[in-house]
Amino acid sequence: MATTPAPPQKTNRIGLSVFDYKGGRTTLCAGCGHNAISERIVEAMYEMGVQPERVAKLSGIGCSSKSPAYFMSRAHSFNAVHGRMPSVATGALLANRSLLALGVSGDGDTASIGMGQFVHLMRRNLPIIYIIEDNGVYGLTKGQFSATADLGSKLKTGVINDLPPIDTCAMAIELGATFVGRSFSGDKKQLSAMIKAALAHNGTVMLDVVSPCVTFNDHEGSTKSYKYMKDHDEPIHEVSFVPFFEDISVDYEPGSATEVTMHDGSHLMLRKLEEDYDPNDRIRAMTRLHQAHEKGEVLTGIFYVNTQKQNFLEMLNMTEKPLATLPESVTRPPREALETVMEELR
Numbered sequence: 001m002a003t004t005p006a007p008p009q010k011t012n013r014i015g016l017s018v019f020d021y022k023g024g025r026t027t028l029c030a031g032c033g034h035n036a037i038s039e040r041i042v043e044a045m046y047e048m049g050v051q052p053e054r055v056a057k058l059s060g061i062g063c064s065s066k067s068p069a070y071f072m073s074r075a076h077s078f079n080a081v082h083g084r085m086p087s088v089a090t091g092a093l094l095a096n097r098s099l100l101a102l103g104v105s106g107d108g109d110t111a112s113i114g115m116g117q118f119v120h121l122m123r124r125n126l127p128i129i130y131i132i133e134d135n136g137v138y139g140l141t142k143g144q145f146s147a148t149a150d151l152g153s154k155l156k157t158g159v160i161n162d163l164p165p166i167d168t169c170a171m172a173i174e175l176g177a178t179f180v181g182r183s184f185s186g187d188k189k190q191l192s193a194m195i196k197a198a199l200a201h202n203g204t205v206m207l208d209v210v211s212p213c214v215t216f217n218d219h220e221g222s223t224k225s226y227k228y229m230k231d232h233d234e235p236i237h238e239v240s241f242v243p244f245f246e247d248i249s250v251d252y253e254p255g256s257a258t259e260v261t262m263h264d265g266s267h268l269m270l271r272k273l274e275e276d277y278d279p280n281d282r283i284r285a286m287t288r289l290h291q292a293h294e295k296g297e298v299l300t301g302i303f304y305v306n307t308q309k310q311n312f313l314e315m316l317n318m319t320e321k322p323l324a325t326l327p328e329s330v331t332r333p334p335r336e337a338l339e340t341v342m343e344e345l346r
Contacts, residue, residue, distance in 0.1 A: 013049040013245060021046045023071040033185030033211030034064055034133045038071045040188065041102070041131075044195040045072060048243060056092055056099045060085040060114060063140055063213075064106030064133035075102075083114025086121035089128055090312075096322035097313045100199070101128040108138050111147035111166045118168075122175035122204060124312040129198045129205045132168055133185075135213040136224040143216025154221030168208050170289045173282060173304050178203035178311075180285070181302040184229050185211040193239040194302060200243070200262035203311045210298065223298075234297040236288065237279075238271040260305050270302065279305045 009017040052074035059065035061082035198205040244265035260268040292299035
């Protein structure tokens, strides 16, 4: 008896199926927001036609830092020690600037033990997509408050947080990151568009994604629960992204959308919900974040974009070729060069 052949798999612009972007089976809790973020990363990489072997996945320690195992198994991967992912990422990109770096961190990995490294990564404008999977607690050590937990939020044990939170988005904008936004793991449309836009940016992208911990921080009194986010999420615009390889066609009313041209010619389309919001205005972005904090809103969207600033590799005038492939004649100066230097030091 003849068998019916399986339908051909749908492929993207480089001939890969979505299965080429999958990773291992997740071991995170069922319903964890981190898994939803992994799904959006797979979706964005597939739709943008990114070659998996060009991607370097980097992480530190925590539930969030396990996430890279669950997407793009064909990519390079390095799981660093707690809070030290930024320095590993910097070294990797200095050695090979052809890599597409994707760093996945958590609110503890970034805003506590890793704060020093986070600060210097943001100020350097290294070309990396840095995603914070932000749930406000330490999920691997029984749910203590992290540094991003809101003042007055409550643990399952009833303990109230009496310390103010660190806003990683405000800090990233202040320090020099050139693409900064916040989303919610449960908002598929917004988060997917933001990751696609991030892939087209040539500088530091910092995305803080509120990702509820279903085990330790999804209860009444938590300000990072699914219910709280749905009740308090305040988008500043609708986000759409048109890659450079597709025809640009949008259905916005004239004058109601802001268009940002990315480095590769792609177009980031922001449909304004606030008439006067300009994502190119750094001061306005900081002001709006502070206003949202005072109102108890969780502001989401792309707060700031700067496509004009040089990135760290351009500032250092790094070679386009991976350092390991350079011949000895380039990496080892001749004796005459050494003698010239010594002569200048006399």
